[in-house]
Amino acid sequence: MPRIVRHPEVRRAELLAAAGRLFSARGYEAASVDDIIGEVGLSKGAFYYYFPSKDALLEALARQAAERARAELEAILAAPAMSAVEQLNAFLRRGRGTDRAAEAIATFASIFSPENIVLYHRMHRTVMTVMAPALARIIEKGRREGSMASNDPLISAELVLLLGAVTHGAVADLLAAEGADALSQAIAAFERRLAEQGLAVDRILGLPDGTARFVEPGFVAAMAAARPNRNPLGATVAAG
Amino acid sequence: MPRIVRHPEVRRAELLAAAGRLFSARGYEAASVDDIIGEVGLSKGAFYYYFPSKDALLEALARQAAERARAELEAILAAPAMSAVEQLNAFLRRGRGTDRAAEAIATFASIFSPENIVLYHRMHRTVMTVMAPALARIIEKGRREGSMASNDPLISAELVLLLGAVTHGAVADLLAAEGADALSQAIAAFERRLAEQGLAVDRILGLPDGTARFVEPGFVAAMAAARPNRNPLGATVAAG
DNA sequence: TGCTACAGACCGCCAGTCGGTATAACTGAC
DNA sequence: GTCAGTTATACCGACTGGCGGTCTGTAGCA
Secondary structure: OOOOOOOHHHHHHHHHHHHHHHHHHHOOOOOOHHHHHHHHOOOHHHHHHHOOOHHHHHHHHHHHHHHHHHHHHHHHHOOOOOOHHHHHHHHHOOOOOHHHHHHHHHHHHHHOOHHHHHHHHHHHHHHHHHHHHHHHHHHHHHHHHOOOOOOOHHHHHHHHHHHHOOOHHHHHHHHHOOHHHHHHHHHHHHHHHHHHHHHHHHHHHOOOOOOOOOOOOOHHHHHHHOOOOOOOOOOOOOOO | OOOOOOOHHHHHHHHHHHHHHHHHHHOOOOOOHHHHHHHHOOOHHHHHHHOOOHHHHHHHHHHHHHHHHHHHHHHHHOOOOOOHHHHHHHHHOOOOOHHHHHHHHHHHHHHOOHHHHHHHHHHHHHHHHHHHHHHHHHHHHHHHHOOOOOOOHHHHHHHHHHHHOOOHHHHHHHHHOOHHHHHHHHHHHHHHHHHHHHHHHHHHHOOOOOOOOOOOOOHHHHHHHOOOOOOOOOOOOOOO
16 A cells, blocks of 8 residues: 655644544444544544544544634633623534534534433533533622622632533433424424523523523524434434 | 253353353453353354354343343332322432442443443343333422423433433542542542532523432542452553 | 555344244043 | 154254454555
Protein backbone atom coordinates (compact mmCIF):
# COMPACT_ATOMS: atom_id res chain seq x y z
CA MET A 1 0.00 0.00 0.00
CA PRO A 2 1.22 3.51 -0.75
CA ARG A 3 2.57 5.13 2.34
CA ILE A 4 1.16 8.60 2.87
CA VAL A 5 2.74 10.71 5.59
CA ARG A 6 0.99 13.70 7.10
CA HIS A 7 1.62 16.11 9.91
CA PRO A 8 0.75 14.37 13.17
CA GLU A 9 -1.74 17.08 14.10
CA VAL A 10 -3.53 16.70 10.80
CA ARG A 11 -3.70 12.92 11.14
CA ARG A 12 -4.93 13.18 14.69
CA ALA A 13 -7.64 15.59 13.61
CA GLU A 14 -8.61 13.28 10.73
CA LEU A 15 -8.97 10.36 13.12
CA LEU A 16 -11.02 12.40 15.58
CA ALA A 17 -13.31 13.65 12.82
CA ALA A 18 -13.85 10.19 11.36
CA ALA A 19 -14.46 8.74 14.81
CA GLY A 20 -16.95 11.48 15.59
CA ARG A 21 -18.92 10.70 12.45
CA LEU A 22 -18.85 6.93 12.87
CA PHE A 23 -19.54 6.87 16.60
CA SER A 24 -22.53 9.15 16.08
CA ALA A 25 -23.86 7.19 13.15
CA ARG A 26 -23.38 3.64 14.43
CA GLY A 27 -22.64 3.92 18.12
CA TYR A 28 -19.34 3.59 19.95
CA GLU A 29 -19.25 -0.20 20.12
CA ALA A 30 -20.60 -0.83 16.64
CA ALA A 31 -18.03 1.41 14.97
CA SER A 32 -14.82 -0.61 14.88
CA VAL A 33 -11.27 0.68 14.78
CA ASP A 34 -11.02 -0.90 11.33
CA ASP A 35 -13.98 1.20 10.20
CA ILE A 36 -12.31 4.35 11.41
CA ILE A 37 -8.93 3.68 9.83
CA GLY A 38 -10.72 2.58 6.69
CA GLU A 39 -12.38 5.97 6.45
CA VAL A 40 -9.11 7.81 7.01
CA GLY A 41 -7.07 5.42 4.87
CA LEU A 42 -4.62 4.44 7.57
CA SER A 43 -3.22 1.23 9.02
CA LYS A 44 -3.87 -0.38 12.37
CA GLY A 45 -0.33 0.30 13.48
CA ALA A 46 -0.65 3.99 12.67
CA PHE A 47 -3.86 4.24 14.64
CA TYR A 48 -2.25 2.83 17.76
CA TYR A 49 0.65 5.15 17.19
CA TYR A 50 -1.76 8.03 17.83
CA PHE A 51 -4.07 6.56 20.45
CA PRO A 52 -3.21 3.92 23.03
CA SER A 53 -6.71 2.45 22.83
CA LYS A 54 -10.13 2.92 21.30
CA ASP A 55 -11.29 4.25 24.64
CA ALA A 56 -8.57 6.91 24.57
CA LEU A 57 -9.93 8.05 21.23
CA LEU A 58 -13.36 8.44 22.79
CA GLU A 59 -11.84 10.35 25.67
CA ALA A 60 -10.03 12.67 23.26
CA LEU A 61 -13.28 13.24 21.42
CA ALA A 62 -15.02 14.13 24.67
CA ARG A 63 -12.22 16.52 25.60
CA GLN A 64 -12.54 18.18 22.23
CA ALA A 65 -16.28 18.66 22.76
CA ALA A 66 -15.67 20.05 26.23
CA GLU A 67 -13.10 22.46 24.90
CA ARG A 68 -15.52 23.73 22.28
CA ALA A 69 -18.26 24.14 24.88
CA ARG A 70 -15.86 26.12 27.02
CA ALA A 71 -15.03 28.43 24.15
CA GLU A 72 -18.74 29.05 23.57
CA LEU A 73 -19.11 29.89 27.24
CA GLU A 74 -16.26 32.38 27.38
CA ALA A 75 -18.27 34.69 25.16
CA ILE A 76 -21.18 34.68 27.58
CA LEU A 77 -19.06 35.07 30.68
CA ALA A 78 -16.98 37.82 29.15
CA ALA A 79 -19.99 40.07 28.60
CA PRO A 80 -20.15 42.28 31.71
CA ALA A 81 -23.12 44.18 30.35
CA MET A 82 -25.34 41.15 30.90
CA SER A 83 -27.03 40.50 34.21
CA ALA A 84 -26.60 37.09 35.81
CA VAL A 85 -30.15 36.16 34.84
CA GLU A 86 -29.48 37.09 31.23
CA GLN A 87 -26.28 35.09 31.31
CA LEU A 88 -28.13 32.12 32.77
CA ASN A 89 -30.64 32.12 29.95
CA ALA A 90 -27.94 32.62 27.35
CA PHE A 91 -26.18 29.66 28.92
CA LEU A 92 -29.21 27.39 28.97
CA ARG A 93 -30.06 28.17 25.38
CA ARG A 94 -26.60 27.85 23.90
CA GLY A 95 -26.94 26.09 20.58
CA ARG A 96 -30.70 25.99 20.99
CA GLY A 97 -31.80 28.81 18.70
CA THR A 98 -34.42 27.90 16.12
CA ASP A 99 -31.78 28.46 13.45
CA ARG A 100 -29.76 25.61 14.90
CA ALA A 101 -32.69 23.24 15.39
CA ALA A 102 -31.67 20.92 12.55
CA GLU A 103 -28.17 20.58 13.93
CA ALA A 104 -29.58 19.99 17.41
CA ILE A 105 -32.03 17.26 16.45
CA ALA A 106 -29.34 15.44 14.48
CA THR A 107 -27.03 15.52 17.47
CA PHE A 108 -29.78 14.38 19.81
CA ALA A 109 -30.88 11.61 17.49
CA SER A 110 -27.45 10.05 17.47
CA ILE A 111 -26.38 10.74 21.00
CA PHE A 112 -29.61 9.67 22.69
CA SER A 113 -29.99 6.47 20.71
CA PRO A 114 -29.92 3.36 22.89
CA GLU A 115 -26.71 2.00 21.39
CA ASN A 116 -24.89 5.17 22.27
CA ILE A 117 -25.05 5.29 26.04
CA VAL A 118 -21.31 5.02 26.33
CA LEU A 119 -20.67 7.90 23.95
CA TYR A 120 -23.32 10.04 25.62
CA HIS A 121 -22.06 9.36 29.11
CA ARG A 122 -18.47 10.22 28.26
CA MET A 123 -19.40 13.44 26.54
CA HIS A 124 -21.76 14.42 29.31
CA ARG A 125 -19.28 13.75 32.08
CA THR A 126 -16.45 15.59 30.44
CA VAL A 127 -18.53 18.56 29.33
CA MET A 128 -20.08 18.70 32.80
CA THR A 129 -16.73 19.18 34.52
CA VAL A 130 -16.11 22.18 32.30
CA MET A 131 -19.59 23.67 32.45
CA ALA A 132 -20.37 23.33 36.14
CA PRO A 133 -17.72 25.79 37.39
CA ALA A 134 -18.68 28.26 34.65
CA LEU A 135 -22.34 28.13 35.57
CA ALA A 136 -21.36 28.40 39.23
CA ARG A 137 -19.67 31.71 38.43
CA ILE A 138 -22.91 32.97 36.91
CA ILE A 139 -24.83 31.88 39.99
CA GLU A 140 -22.33 33.62 42.26
CA LYS A 141 -22.74 36.76 40.21
CA GLY A 142 -26.52 36.42 40.58
CA ARG A 143 -26.10 36.10 44.29
CA ARG A 144 -24.03 39.27 44.44
CA GLU A 145 -26.61 41.05 42.33
CA GLY A 146 -29.32 39.86 44.70
CA SER A 147 -31.29 38.06 42.00
CA MET A 148 -30.35 34.49 42.87
CA ALA A 149 -30.12 32.41 46.01
CA SER A 150 -27.90 29.39 46.54
CA ASN A 151 -26.12 27.83 49.49
CA ASP A 152 -23.55 26.24 47.25
CA PRO A 153 -23.24 27.61 43.71
CA LEU A 154 -21.27 24.63 42.41
CA ILE A 155 -23.78 22.08 43.59
CA SER A 156 -26.64 24.24 42.34
CA ALA A 157 -24.87 24.51 39.01
CA GLU A 158 -24.59 20.75 38.75
CA LEU A 159 -28.25 20.29 39.57
CA VAL A 160 -29.25 22.83 36.94
CA LEU A 161 -27.04 21.17 34.34
CA LEU A 162 -28.52 17.84 35.24
CA LEU A 163 -32.00 19.19 34.63
CA GLY A 164 -30.87 20.25 31.20
CA ALA A 165 -29.81 16.73 30.36
CA VAL A 166 -33.08 14.92 30.93
CA THR A 167 -34.44 15.41 27.50
CA HIS A 168 -33.77 11.80 26.50
CA GLY A 169 -37.23 10.36 26.68
CA ALA A 170 -38.95 13.33 25.09
CA VAL A 171 -36.45 13.40 22.24
CA ALA A 172 -36.99 9.70 21.62
CA ASP A 173 -40.76 10.28 21.50
CA LEU A 174 -40.28 13.16 19.13
CA LEU A 175 -38.19 11.04 16.79
CA ALA A 176 -40.49 8.06 16.98
CA ALA A 177 -43.74 9.97 16.48
CA GLU A 178 -45.58 8.74 13.39
CA GLY A 179 -48.31 10.88 11.87
CA ALA A 180 -49.34 14.47 12.43
CA ASP A 181 -51.35 13.72 15.59
CA ALA A 182 -48.62 11.86 17.38
CA LEU A 183 -46.09 14.44 16.30
CA SER A 184 -48.00 17.43 17.61
CA GLN A 185 -48.62 15.53 20.83
CA ALA A 186 -44.91 14.80 21.18
CA ILE A 187 -44.10 18.46 20.56
CA ALA A 188 -46.59 19.56 23.22
CA ALA A 189 -45.22 17.00 25.70
CA PHE A 190 -41.69 18.15 25.01
CA GLU A 191 -42.59 21.76 25.58
CA ARG A 192 -44.45 20.99 28.80
CA ARG A 193 -41.38 19.16 29.95
CA LEU A 194 -39.03 22.01 29.10
CA ALA A 195 -41.34 24.45 30.88
CA GLU A 196 -41.29 22.29 34.00
CA GLN A 197 -37.53 22.01 33.84
CA GLY A 198 -37.28 25.77 33.57
CA LEU A 199 -39.55 26.11 36.58
CA ALA A 200 -37.38 23.70 38.54
CA VAL A 201 -34.35 25.84 37.73
CA ASP A 202 -36.20 28.97 38.87
CA ARG A 203 -37.12 27.34 42.14
CA ILE A 204 -33.66 25.95 42.81
CA LEU A 205 -32.07 29.35 42.22
CA GLY A 206 -34.78 31.34 43.97
CA LEU A 207 -35.86 33.14 40.80
CA PRO A 208 -39.42 34.21 40.00
CA ASP A 209 -41.33 31.45 38.20
CA GLY A 210 -40.96 31.67 34.43
CA THR A 211 -37.54 33.34 34.45
CA ALA A 212 -35.35 30.52 33.18
CA ARG A 213 -36.08 29.04 29.79
CA PHE A 214 -34.14 26.22 28.18
CA VAL A 215 -34.95 27.02 24.58
CA GLU A 216 -36.33 29.90 22.64
CA PRO A 217 -40.01 29.73 21.61
CA GLY A 218 -40.66 27.53 18.61
CA PHE A 219 -37.46 25.56 19.00
CA VAL A 220 -39.16 22.23 19.60
CA ALA A 221 -41.41 22.61 16.58
CA ALA A 222 -38.39 23.59 14.49
CA MET A 223 -36.58 20.49 15.68
CA ALA A 224 -39.56 18.31 14.86
CA ALA A 225 -39.69 19.78 11.37
CA ALA A 226 -36.00 19.07 10.88
CA ARG A 227 -36.10 15.46 11.97
CA PRO A 228 -33.59 13.33 10.06
CA ASN A 229 -35.32 11.06 7.57
CA ARG A 230 -36.40 7.94 9.31
CA ASN A 231 -36.59 4.51 7.78
CA PRO A 232 -39.95 3.71 6.18
CA LEU A 233 -40.58 0.72 8.44
CA GLY A 234 -40.95 3.09 11.34
CA ALA A 235 -39.32 2.81 14.77
CA THR A 236 -35.93 4.33 13.99
CA VAL A 237 -35.40 4.67 17.68
CA ALA A 238 -36.40 1.70 19.80
CA ALA A 239 -38.93 2.47 22.50
CA GLY A 240 -37.83 3.11 26.06
CA MET B 1 -19.05 -33.48 31.12
CA PRO B 2 -21.88 -34.73 33.31
CA ARG B 3 -25.20 -33.43 32.17
CA ILE B 4 -27.22 -31.91 34.99
CA VAL B 5 -30.82 -31.03 34.26
CA ARG B 6 -32.77 -28.59 36.37
CA HIS B 7 -36.16 -26.96 36.28
CA PRO B 8 -36.01 -24.13 33.74
CA GLU B 9 -37.08 -21.57 36.32
CA VAL B 10 -34.29 -22.65 38.65
CA ARG B 11 -31.70 -22.48 35.89
CA ARG B 12 -32.90 -19.09 34.78
CA ALA B 13 -32.68 -17.83 38.33
CA GLU B 14 -29.18 -19.28 38.68
CA LEU B 15 -28.07 -17.49 35.54
CA LEU B 16 -29.60 -14.20 36.64
CA ALA B 17 -27.97 -14.45 40.05
CA ALA B 18 -24.55 -15.28 38.65
CA ALA B 19 -24.84 -12.50 36.08
CA GLY B 20 -25.84 -10.03 38.78
CA ARG B 21 -22.77 -10.89 40.81
CA LEU B 22 -20.33 -10.85 37.90
CA PHE B 23 -21.71 -7.74 36.20
CA SER B 24 -21.50 -5.88 39.50
CA ALA B 25 -18.02 -7.10 40.29
CA ARG B 26 -16.38 -6.72 36.89
CA GLY B 27 -18.71 -4.64 34.78
CA TYR B 28 -21.07 -5.71 32.02
CA GLU B 29 -18.53 -5.84 29.23
CA ALA B 30 -15.71 -7.36 31.24
CA ALA B 31 -17.86 -10.22 32.50
CA SER B 32 -18.06 -12.69 29.63
CA VAL B 33 -20.79 -15.21 28.93
CA ASP B 34 -18.16 -17.88 29.52
CA ASP B 35 -17.56 -16.48 33.00
CA ILE B 36 -21.26 -16.64 33.79
CA ILE B 37 -21.80 -20.18 32.56
CA GLY B 38 -18.58 -21.17 34.31
CA GLU B 39 -20.00 -19.99 37.60
CA VAL B 40 -23.28 -21.80 37.05
CA GLY B 41 -21.67 -24.89 35.52
CA LEU B 42 -23.52 -24.75 32.26
CA SER B 43 -22.64 -24.91 28.57
CA LYS B 44 -22.72 -22.17 25.97
CA GLY B 45 -25.57 -23.88 24.16
CA ALA B 46 -27.65 -24.04 27.32
CA PHE B 47 -27.10 -20.35 27.99
CA TYR B 48 -28.40 -19.37 24.57
CA TYR B 49 -31.30 -21.72 25.13
CA TYR B 50 -32.39 -19.42 27.96
CA PHE B 51 -31.39 -16.01 26.64
CA PRO B 52 -31.18 -14.93 23.00
CA SER B 53 -28.22 -12.65 23.74
CA LYS B 54 -26.06 -11.28 26.51
CA ASP B 55 -27.99 -8.04 26.23
CA ALA B 56 -31.26 -9.88 26.83
CA LEU B 57 -29.79 -11.22 30.05
CA LEU B 58 -29.00 -7.66 31.13
CA GLU B 59 -32.52 -6.62 30.25
CA ALA B 60 -33.97 -9.49 32.29
CA LEU B 61 -31.78 -8.45 35.21
CA ALA B 62 -33.05 -4.88 34.95
CA ARG B 63 -36.65 -6.08 34.83
CA GLN B 64 -36.04 -8.15 37.92
CA ALA B 65 -34.64 -5.12 39.75
CA ALA B 66 -37.59 -3.01 38.66
CA GLU B 67 -40.03 -5.64 39.86
CA ARG B 68 -38.38 -5.72 43.26
CA ALA B 69 -38.42 -1.94 43.49
CA ARG B 70 -42.11 -1.98 42.67
CA ALA B 71 -42.79 -4.48 45.43
CA GLU B 72 -40.95 -2.27 47.92
CA LEU B 73 -43.08 0.66 46.81
CA GLU B 74 -46.40 -1.07 47.18
CA ALA B 75 -45.87 -1.15 50.93
CA ILE B 76 -45.44 2.61 51.07
CA LEU B 77 -48.33 3.39 48.76
CA ALA B 78 -50.63 0.97 50.53
CA ALA B 79 -50.32 2.80 53.86
CA PRO B 80 -53.24 5.27 53.91
CA ALA B 81 -52.31 6.48 57.38
CA MET B 82 -49.25 8.27 55.98
CA SER B 83 -49.46 11.78 54.62
CA ALA B 84 -48.09 12.46 51.18
CA VAL B 85 -45.04 14.18 52.67
CA GLU B 86 -44.36 11.17 54.87
CA GLN B 87 -44.75 8.89 51.88
CA LEU B 88 -42.37 11.06 49.90
CA ASN B 89 -39.68 10.78 52.53
CA ALA B 90 -40.26 7.07 52.93
CA PHE B 91 -39.90 6.83 49.17
CA LEU B 92 -36.71 8.86 48.97
CA ARG B 93 -35.10 6.91 51.77
CA ARG B 94 -36.06 3.40 50.69
CA GLY B 95 -33.08 1.18 51.32
CA ARG B 96 -31.17 4.08 52.82
CA GLY B 97 -31.46 3.38 56.51
CA THR B 98 -28.17 3.32 58.44
CA ASP B 99 -28.73 -0.40 58.95
CA ARG B 100 -28.54 -0.92 55.21
CA ALA B 101 -25.53 1.34 54.65
CA ALA B 102 -23.14 -1.53 53.97
CA GLU B 103 -25.43 -2.99 51.36
CA ALA B 104 -25.92 0.45 49.81
CA ILE B 105 -22.24 1.33 49.51
CA ALA B 106 -21.50 -2.04 47.95
CA THR B 107 -24.22 -1.50 45.39
CA PHE B 108 -23.07 2.04 44.67
CA ALA B 109 -19.45 1.01 44.40
CA SER B 110 -20.20 -1.49 41.69
CA ILE B 111 -22.93 0.34 39.84
CA PHE B 112 -21.27 3.75 39.76
CA SER B 113 -17.88 2.46 38.66
CA PRO B 114 -16.77 3.79 35.28
CA GLU B 115 -16.79 0.40 33.59
CA ASN B 116 -20.40 -0.09 34.52
CA ILE B 117 -22.18 2.69 32.71
CA VAL B 118 -24.12 0.26 30.61
CA LEU B 119 -25.33 -1.73 33.59
CA TYR B 120 -26.22 1.42 35.48
CA HIS B 121 -28.08 2.97 32.60
CA ARG B 122 -30.19 -0.11 31.94
CA MET B 123 -31.14 -0.51 35.57
CA HIS B 124 -31.86 3.17 35.96
CA ARG B 125 -34.03 3.37 32.87
CA THR B 126 -36.06 0.31 33.71
CA VAL B 127 -36.50 1.14 37.38
CA MET B 128 -37.41 4.72 36.44
CA THR B 129 -40.36 3.66 34.30
CA VAL B 130 -41.73 1.79 37.31
CA MET B 131 -40.95 4.42 39.93
CA ALA B 132 -42.03 7.60 38.19
CA PRO B 133 -45.76 6.78 38.05
CA ALA B 134 -45.67 5.62 41.68
CA LEU B 135 -44.05 8.83 42.85
CA ALA B 136 -46.48 10.77 40.70
CA ARG B 137 -49.32 9.21 42.68
CA ILE B 138 -47.72 10.44 45.90
CA ILE B 139 -47.39 13.94 44.45
CA GLU B 140 -51.02 13.90 43.36
CA LYS B 141 -52.01 12.91 46.84
CA GLY B 142 -49.92 15.77 48.21
CA ARG B 143 -51.68 18.12 45.87
CA ARG B 144 -55.07 16.96 47.10
CA GLU B 145 -53.90 17.33 50.68
CA GLY B 146 -52.72 20.84 49.89
CA SER B 147 -49.14 20.19 50.92
CA MET B 148 -47.58 19.97 47.46
CA ALA B 149 -47.74 21.97 44.24
CA SER B 150 -47.10 20.62 40.76
CA ASN B 151 -48.37 21.42 37.29
CA ASP B 152 -47.60 17.94 36.09
CA PRO B 153 -47.04 15.26 38.74
CA LEU B 154 -45.43 12.80 36.34
CA ILE B 155 -42.83 15.25 35.10
CA SER B 156 -42.20 16.47 38.63
CA ALA B 157 -41.76 12.86 39.69
CA GLU B 158 -39.20 12.28 36.99
CA LEU B 159 -37.27 15.39 37.99
CA VAL B 160 -37.26 14.33 41.63
CA LEU B 161 -36.08 10.83 40.72
CA LEU B 162 -33.38 12.34 38.58
CA LEU B 163 -32.15 14.39 41.51
CA GLY B 164 -31.93 11.20 43.51
CA ALA B 165 -29.66 9.65 40.91
CA VAL B 166 -26.90 12.25 40.87
CA THR B 167 -24.90 10.79 43.63
CA HIS B 168 -22.28 9.41 41.26
CA GLY B 169 -19.48 11.85 41.77
CA ALA B 170 -19.84 12.09 45.51
CA VAL B 171 -19.89 8.32 45.86
CA ALA B 172 -16.73 8.05 43.78
CA ASP B 173 -15.03 10.62 46.03
CA LEU B 174 -16.17 8.75 49.09
CA LEU B 175 -14.73 5.51 47.79
CA ALA B 176 -11.50 7.09 46.62
CA ALA B 177 -10.81 9.08 49.78
CA GLU B 178 -7.49 8.09 51.35
CA GLY B 179 -6.77 9.01 54.95
CA ALA B 180 -8.99 10.32 57.71
CA ASP B 181 -8.90 13.93 56.53
CA ALA B 182 -9.92 13.24 52.97
CA LEU B 183 -12.57 10.84 54.18
CA SER B 184 -14.24 13.26 56.56
CA GLN B 185 -14.11 15.90 53.83
CA ALA B 186 -15.77 13.54 51.38
CA ILE B 187 -18.45 12.72 53.94
CA ALA B 188 -19.13 16.40 54.53
CA ALA B 189 -19.27 17.10 50.79
CA PHE B 190 -21.65 14.22 50.28
CA GLU B 191 -23.95 15.43 53.03
CA ARG B 192 -23.93 19.00 51.69
CA ARG B 193 -24.86 17.60 48.33
CA LEU B 194 -27.70 15.49 49.69
CA ALA B 195 -29.00 18.49 51.62
CA GLU B 196 -28.99 20.59 48.44
CA GLN B 197 -30.75 17.84 46.54
CA GLY B 198 -33.36 17.66 49.27
CA LEU B 199 -33.80 21.42 49.03
CA ALA B 200 -34.23 21.19 45.28
CA VAL B 201 -36.98 18.62 45.79
CA ASP B 202 -38.68 20.90 48.32
CA ARG B 203 -38.59 23.79 45.90
CA ILE B 204 -39.83 21.77 42.93
CA LEU B 205 -42.76 20.43 44.93
CA GLY B 206 -43.50 23.69 46.73
CA LEU B 207 -42.68 22.27 50.16
CA PRO B 208 -41.11 24.22 53.02
CA ASP B 209 -37.31 24.11 52.87
CA GLY B 210 -35.89 21.16 54.78
CA THR B 211 -38.90 18.90 54.35
CA ALA B 212 -37.56 16.31 51.96
CA ARG B 213 -34.53 14.31 52.98
CA PHE B 214 -32.86 11.65 50.88
CA VAL B 215 -31.27 9.70 53.71
CA GLU B 216 -31.61 9.43 57.44
CA PRO B 217 -29.02 11.25 59.57
CA GLY B 218 -25.71 9.44 59.84
CA PHE B 219 -26.26 7.39 56.72
CA VAL B 220 -23.31 8.80 54.81
CA ALA B 221 -20.92 8.22 57.70
CA ALA B 222 -22.26 4.70 58.05
CA MET B 223 -21.65 4.12 54.36
CA ALA B 224 -18.13 5.46 54.62
CA ALA B 225 -17.44 3.14 57.53
CA ALA B 226 -18.72 0.19 55.54
CA ARG B 227 -16.65 0.84 52.45
CA PRO B 228 -15.66 -2.39 50.70
CA ASN B 229 -11.94 -3.09 51.16
CA ARG B 230 -10.04 -1.28 48.49
CA ASN B 231 -6.86 -2.49 46.89
CA PRO B 232 -3.70 -1.31 48.69
CA LEU B 233 -2.42 0.59 45.66
CA GLY B 234 -5.25 3.04 46.11
CA ALA B 235 -7.60 4.29 43.41
CA THR B 236 -10.09 1.44 43.36
CA VAL B 237 -12.33 3.69 41.38
CA ALA B 238 -10.73 5.73 38.65
CA ALA B 239 -11.22 9.44 39.01
CA GLY B 240 -13.99 11.23 37.19
C1' DT C 1 21.97 8.04 9.28
C1' DG C 2 18.53 8.19 12.55
C1' DC C 3 14.03 8.94 14.07
C1' DT C 4 9.18 9.48 13.06
C1' DA C 5 5.06 8.03 11.04
C1' DC C 6 3.44 4.41 8.98
C1' DA C 7 2.28 -0.86 7.20
C1' DG C 8 -0.06 -5.21 7.91
C1' DA C 9 0.29 -10.00 9.55
C1' DC C 10 -0.84 -11.81 13.69
C1' DC C 11 -2.91 -13.01 18.51
C1' DG C 12 -6.23 -14.06 22.01
C1' DC C 13 -10.78 -13.32 23.27
C1' DC C 14 -15.52 -12.75 22.85
C1' DA C 15 -20.58 -13.16 21.52
C1' DG C 16 -23.08 -16.04 19.09
C1' DT C 17 -24.11 -20.60 16.01
C1' DC C 18 -24.88 -25.31 15.07
C1' DG C 19 -25.32 -30.20 14.88
C1' DG C 20 -25.84 -33.43 18.07
C1' DT C 21 -27.43 -35.93 22.50
C1' DA C 22 -28.71 -37.43 27.30
C1' DT C 23 -32.67 -37.45 29.95
C1' DA C 24 -37.18 -36.83 31.55
C1' DA C 25 -42.01 -37.26 30.23
C1' DC C 26 -45.37 -39.32 27.92
C1' DT C 27 -47.49 -43.29 25.16
C1' DG C 28 -49.59 -47.61 24.54
C1' DA C 29 -49.16 -52.85 24.65
C1' DC C 30 -49.50 -56.48 27.78
C1' DG D 1 -48.33 -51.78 37.05
C1' DT D 2 -44.39 -51.99 34.15
C1' DC D 3 -41.70 -51.70 30.40
C1' DA D 4 -40.20 -50.82 25.35
C1' DG D 5 -40.87 -47.05 22.14
C1' DT D 6 -41.29 -42.22 21.06
C1' DT D 7 -40.98 -37.36 21.58
C1' DA D 8 -39.78 -32.95 23.39
C1' DT D 9 -36.86 -30.57 26.35
C1' DA D 10 -32.71 -29.08 28.36
C1' DC D 11 -28.26 -29.45 27.55
C1' DC D 12 -23.31 -30.08 25.34
C1' DG D 13 -19.05 -28.18 23.20
C1' DA D 14 -16.49 -27.48 18.90
C1' DC D 15 -16.58 -23.88 15.88
C1' DT D 16 -16.85 -19.12 13.47
C1' DG D 17 -16.18 -14.35 12.35
C1' DG D 18 -14.95 -10.18 13.99
C1' DC D 19 -13.09 -7.45 17.49
C1' DG D 20 -9.34 -4.62 20.11
C1' DG D 21 -4.75 -4.71 20.51
C1' DT D 22 0.47 -6.22 19.53
C1' DC D 23 4.58 -6.73 17.07
C1' DT D 24 8.10 -6.70 13.70
C1' DG D 25 9.29 -4.33 10.58
C1' DT D 26 10.19 -0.18 7.01
C1' DA D 27 9.60 4.04 3.96
C1' DG D 28 10.53 8.70 3.96
C1' DC D 29 11.77 13.02 5.71
C1' DA D 30 15.38 15.72 8.34
